[in-house]
Amino acid sequence: xxxxxxxxxxxxxxxxxxxxxxxxxxxxxxxxxxxxxxxxxxxxxxxxxxxxxxxxxxxxxxxxxxxxxxxxxxxxxxxxxxxxxxxxxxxxxxxxxxxxxxxxxxxxxxxxxxxxxxxxxxxxxxxxxxxxxxxxxxxxxxxxxxxxxxxxxxxxxxxxxxxxxxxxxxxxxxxxxxxxxxxxxxxxxxxxxxxxxxxxxxxxxxxxxxxxxxxxxxxxxxxxxxxxxxxxxxxxxxxxxxxxxxxxxxxxxxxxxxxxxxxxxxxxxxxxxxxxxxxxxxxxxxxx
Amino acid sequence: xxxxxxxxxxxxxxxxxxxxxxxxxxxxxxxxxxxxxxxxxxxxxxxxxxxxxxxxxxxxxxxxxxxxxxxxxxxxxxxxxxxxxxxxxxxxxxxxxxxxxxxxxxxxxxxxxxxxxxxxxxxxxxxxxxxxxxxxxxxxxxxxxxxxxxxxxxxxxxxxxxxxxxxxxxxxxxxxxxxxxxxxxxxxxxxxxxxxxxxxxxxxxxxxxxxxxxxxxxxxxxxxxxxxxxxxxxxxxxxxxxxxxx
Amino acid sequence: xxxxxxxxxxxxxxxxxxxxxxxxxxxxxxxxxxxxxxxxxxxxxxxxxxxxxxxxxxxxxxxxxxxxxxxxxxxxxxxxxxxxxxxxxxxxxxxxxxxxxxxxxxxxxxxxxxxxxxxxxxxxxxxxxxxxxxxxxxxxxxxxxxxxxxxxxxxxxxxxxxxxxxxxxxxxxxxxxxxxxxxxxxxxxxxxxxxxxxxxxxxxxxxxxxxxxxxxxxxxxxxxxxxxxxxxxxxxxxxxxxxxxxxxxxxxxxxxxxxxxxxxxxxxxxxxxxxxxxxxxxxxxxxxxxxxxxxxxxxxxxxxxxx
Numbered sequence: 001x002x003x004x005x006x007x008x009x010x011x012x013x014x015x016x017x018x019x020x021x022x023x024x025x026x027x028x029x030x031x032x033x034x035x036x037x038x039x040x041x042x043x044x045x046x047x048x049x050x051x052x053x054x055x056x057x058x059x060x061x062x063x064x065x066x067x068x069x070x071x072x073x074x075x076x077x078x079x080x081x082x083x084x085x086x087x088x089x090x091x092x093x094x095x096x097x098x099x100x101x102x103x104x105x106x107x108x109x110x111x112x113x114x115x116x117x118x119x120x121x122x123x124x125x126x127x128x129x130x131x132x133x134x135x136x137x138x139x140x141x142x143x144x145x146x147x148x149x150x151x152x153x154x155x156x157x158x159x160x161x162x163x164x165x166x167x168x169x170x171x172x173x174x175x176x177x178x179x180x181x182x183x184x185x186x187x188x189x190x191x192x193x194x195x196x197x198x199x200x201x202x203x204x205x206x207x208x209x210x211x212x213x214x215x216x217x218x219x220x221x222x223x224x225x226x227x228x229x230x231x232x233x234x235x236x237x238x239x240x241x242x243x244x245x246x247x248x249x250x251x252x253x254x255x256x257x258x259x260x261x262x263x264x265x266x267x268x269x270x271x272x273x274x275x276x277x278x279x280x281x282x283x284x285x286x287x288x
Numbered sequence: 289x290x291x292x293x294x295x296x297x298x299x300x301x302x303x304x305x306x307x308x309x310x311x312x313x314x315x316x317x318x319x320x321x322x323x324x325x326x327x328x329x330x331x332x333x334x335x336x337x338x339x340x341x342x343x344x345x346x347x348x349x350x351x352x353x354x355x356x357x358x359x360x361x362x363x364x365x366x367x368x369x370x371x372x373x374x375x376x377x378x379x380x381x382x383x384x385x386x387x388x389x390x391x392x393x394x395x396x397x398x399x400x401x402x403x404x405x406x407x408x409x410x411x412x413x414x415x416x417x418x419x420x421x422x423x424x425x426x427x428x429x430x431x432x433x434x435x436x437x438x439x440x441x442x443x444x445x446x447x448x449x450x451x452x453x454x455x456x457x458x459x460x461x462x463x464x465x466x467x468x469x470x471x472x473x474x475x476x477x478x479x480x481x482x483x484x485x486x487x488x489x490x491x492x493x494x495x496x497x498x499x500x501x502x503x504x505x506x507x508x509x510x511x512x513x514x515x516x517x518x519x520x521x522x523x524x525x526x527x528x529x530x531x532x533x534x
Numbered sequence: 535x536x537x538x539x540x541x542x543x544x545x546x547x548x549x550x551x552x553x554x555x556x557x558x559x560x561x562x563x564x565x566x567x568x569x570x571x572x573x574x575x576x577x578x579x580x581x582x583x584x585x586x587x588x589x590x591x592x593x594x595x596x597x598x599x600x601x602x603x604x605x606x607x608x609x610x611x612x613x614x615x616x617x618x619x620x621x622x623x624x625x626x627x628x629x630x631x632x633x634x635x636x637x638x639x640x641x642x643x644x645x646x647x648x649x650x651x652x653x654x655x656x657x658x659x660x661x662x663x664x665x666x667x668x669x670x671x672x673x674x675x676x677x678x679x680x681x682x683x684x685x686x687x688x689x690x691x692x693x694x695x696x697x698x699x700x701x702x703x704x705x706x707x708x709x710x711x712x713x714x715x716x717x718x719x720x721x722x723x724x725x726x727x728x729x730x731x732x733x734x735x736x737x738x739x740x741x742x743x744x745x746x747x748x749x750x751x752x753x754x755x756x757x758x759x760x761x762x763x764x765x766x767x768x769x770x771x772x773x774x775x776x777x778x779x780x781x782x783x784x785x786x787x788x789x790x791x792x793x794x795x796x797x798x799x800x801x802x803x804x805x806x807x808x809x810x811x812x813x814x815x816x817x818x819x820x821x822x823x824x825x826x827x828x829x830x831x832x833x834x835x836x837x838x839x840x841x
Contacts, residue, residue: 034643034647036647082816085820092642095642095643096590096642096643097819097820098643099590099643099646099647100590100775100815100819101816101819101820103768103771103815104811104812104813104814104815104816104819105812105816106812107768107772107808107809107811107812107815108808108809108811108812108813108816109812110808110812111805111806111807111808111809111812112809114805115805115806115809166390169379169383169386169387170387170390172376172378172379173376173379173387176376176377176378176379177374177376179338179358179370179374180370180374180375180376181376181387182337182338182357182358182359183336183338183358183362183367183368183370183374184359184362184387184388184390184435184439185359185362185363185367185388185389185390185391185394185439186359186387186390187357187359188357188358188359189357222764226650226651226654229647230651238378262662264658264661264662265658265659265662267654267658268655268658268659271651271652271654271655271658272655274648274651275648275651275652275655278640278644278647278648278651279636279637279639279640279648
């Protein structure tokens with residue numbers, strides 16, 4: 001039953017992939033900005049949860065709202081400080097500039113994190129960390145299960161927000177056609193700001209869940225950016241629920257490939273799928 | 289109500305408008321005619337705030353609006369039905385309409401406004417939960433007009449509303465435009481269907497190569513030999529068809 | 535500065551650098567200069583595709599790594615190192631041609647993330663297939679002469695600068711710049727865009743492959759996957775952008791600046807130079823896309839006006 005065990009674990013981490021991708025997808029879909037520092041935002045979220053736990057004793061799953069709130073605020077600052085300038089250009093320049101700027105941001109953030117917190121791996125081990133739910137021969141780590149449920153809940157909440165909230169609809173409209181949105185009376189800059197802040201908030205949430213069920217270090221940024229990119233390309237833009245499912249699919253695919261080709265090649269399958277999908281859609285994700 | 293004064297606009301080095309002056313008074317229907325590439329849509333982009341003119345003034349309701357962002361202009365009571373409709377295809381009819389009432393000024397009357405749109409276009413009430421992208425051309429045009437009306441505008445701009453629509457639908461649309469005007473909304477109508485536009489409009493301007501080449505009242509222009517020759521050749525006498533190719 | 539002036543300066547610098555090992559006996563100086571020269575070569579190789587063909591290749595390390603891999607394998611198998619390096623460059627170029635036609639279907643950011651994925655695939659695969667450290671045989675270590683590596687690096691750096699300088703003035707180079715400015719317009723006016731991009735890729739990866747060979751020649755032991763690591767690409771990107779992408783002397787200025795700052799800060803804070811460069815990079819992208827070269831040009835204009 002090793003395969004089923006692997007698949008279950010893959011599903012559990014896949015939920016986090018989906019959450020990580022949702023933030024990137026929102027920002028890319030609405031602002032047409034490819035923030036390759038998204039993984040670093042996840043890393044920062046993880047450290048936020050970690051330090052809240054170490055210094056103040058806050059249980060990470062309960063501290064999740066705090067980290068998200070902090071991440072939202074940070075997203076606002078980051079948008080005003082940096083990305084507000086990027087969105088002044090038209091789409092193609094915007095994507096290229098955001099790639100470069102995201103790169104610089106990732107580099108700087110990574111170096112700062114190493115300076116502040118050393119390159120060591122950290123993990124949050126609460127009292128219930130080792131608890132496992134046993135379904136026959138399958139062992140399901142409870143913390144990771146809780147993370148999956150929370151990730152799904154957050155995605156669900158995001159979906160509702162985009163459907164029901166006035167500004168959620170404005171964000172969707174802006175993603176589809178920003179000029180038409182502006183002509184309808186929507187302040188597009190505010191829609192951008194909200195989307196970016198929410199995207200950052202989601203990254204913070206993902207980081208928290210990563211720090212609990214897995215581990216964090218300053219270097220996880222690139223890895224998670226790539227995971228998020230793979231899922232976004234796989235699932236396409238536009239549907240948050242679809243992105244979540246895409247994350248689950250990636251998790252399962254990785255598990256299956258680890259079983260078939262051995263653990264070290266786990267990372268490769270996602271990258272290969274990514275390349276295949278990219279090449280099959282050379283005009284990118286916005287082409288209809 | 290709307291005063292455009294000596295507006296010049298360019299896309300990079302290409303000068304699209306070289307000094308356009310026109311007016312829309314309260315309660316009027318003004319038509320803006322002209323061949324493809326004359327600059328009609330460019331002018332609309334300047335008025336709605338999507339393009340900043342490099343010279344000239346635009347006043348709405350007495351206040352200067354050049355430099356304002358589009359949403360601020362909508363807030364002041366100027367709404368547009370864009371060329372090609374530009375609905376949010378992934379959203380339902382009702383969501384599109386509701387978004388039309390996004391500005392605070394329009395939001396108060398959202399429920400009432402929506403009801404009014406459904407009265408004007410009963411078929412939209414039937415299809416209100418349908419995705420806007422799946423509607424027919426005529427229905428989409430109704431949604432686009434409805435969305436703009438939801439902003440409770442004092443001036444409504446329509447950019448080529450009859451484009452690609454069947455004659456019967458065009459008639460309905462034109463009738464609706466007349467109704468809207470009678471309820472107190474000024475109209476600026478950009479149209480290639482010259483006959484229909486001139487039949488409806490109080491006054492009209494003709495735009496050619498970035499400047500105003502003619503102006504007059506609707507019925508009179510319809511009789512003008514230059515207009516007839518340029519825009520009402522044998523093929524163009526059918527409603528909904530385009531002027532003959534150069 | 536005039537072309538003749540530039541050439542004269544270049545030759546003078548080359549001569550001065552060539553004389554260093556004869557005059558200075560200190561290994562640390564030679565190692566430092568080696569690092570600068572390797573950085574110049576790698577950055578110039580990246581500059582060809584970025585600055586002239588206008589595409590951001592984030593998988594550049596793949597070619598560096600392939601060159602290193604082939605060179606190292608052949609050299610340890612007793613082939614002469616120059617032959618190994620040549621074959622390493624060939625391997626890199628062959629791989630580039632294999633993926634290039636497909637990769638260039640992607641535009642802009644998609645090309646960038648696509649090449650990033652490709653580079654990572656290679657790194658992980660090599661790391662799995664060859665997980666053990668590659669160490670030179672004792673006899674070779676005994677015969678190790680730093681000066682040899684230094685001259686190889688000097689020659690490569692000079693060649694890289696020469697290639698870019700020649701490219702800038704050639705018809706192919708002008709064609710590439712047309713592609714960089716506006717690919718669709720270039721395509722419409724009959725410029726064979728794919729052919730030009732592939733040419734740029736070939737030059738770029740050949741140089742990168744040779745740089746990889748240099749790396750394999752220089753290091754006594756390293757993990758075979760190490761030269762495939764993305765930070766080699768990122769270093770080249772930083773250096774080129776900060777110096778001035780699409781210019782001949784930009785990567786040279788950038789490399790000197792970068793290595794100096796890195797070595798200076800490494801004494802106290804490892805990797806802290808990346809924080810500074812990250813911020814500097816963002817500033818340059820937003821405010822001064824021409825990098826240090828543009829900054830220097832503006833200062834000169836300012837100075838001229840002041841005097």
